[in-house]
Amino acid sequence: MPVSQQLDLFGFALSALLLTGVAVIVNRAISSNPGHHSISWEAKKPLVERYGTWAVNRAEAFCPENDVACVAREARRLYEVYQSRRGI
Secondary structure, X not given: OOHHHHHXXXXXXXXXXXXXXXXXXXXXXXXXXXXXXXXXXXXXXXXXXXXXXXXXXXXXXXOOOOOHHHHHHHHHHHHHHHHHHHOO
């Protein structure tokens, strides 16, 4: 294989690698927001005090965006299941 074709192949491979890396970075920046919460802290604080942080965070991940009633209902269910299994 001539040197010019080897350089073209190397340049193509390098371009593909860089393009893939940029695509991954952009996808992570768009799709995930690590500090994102679906309900406001004012609505979350009483639920955390009543059911615990773990139950509220799991319920928040399960429920639709800004649905405080769903988060409260799911956190209560998770807390009750935890309490009942702990009593066994």
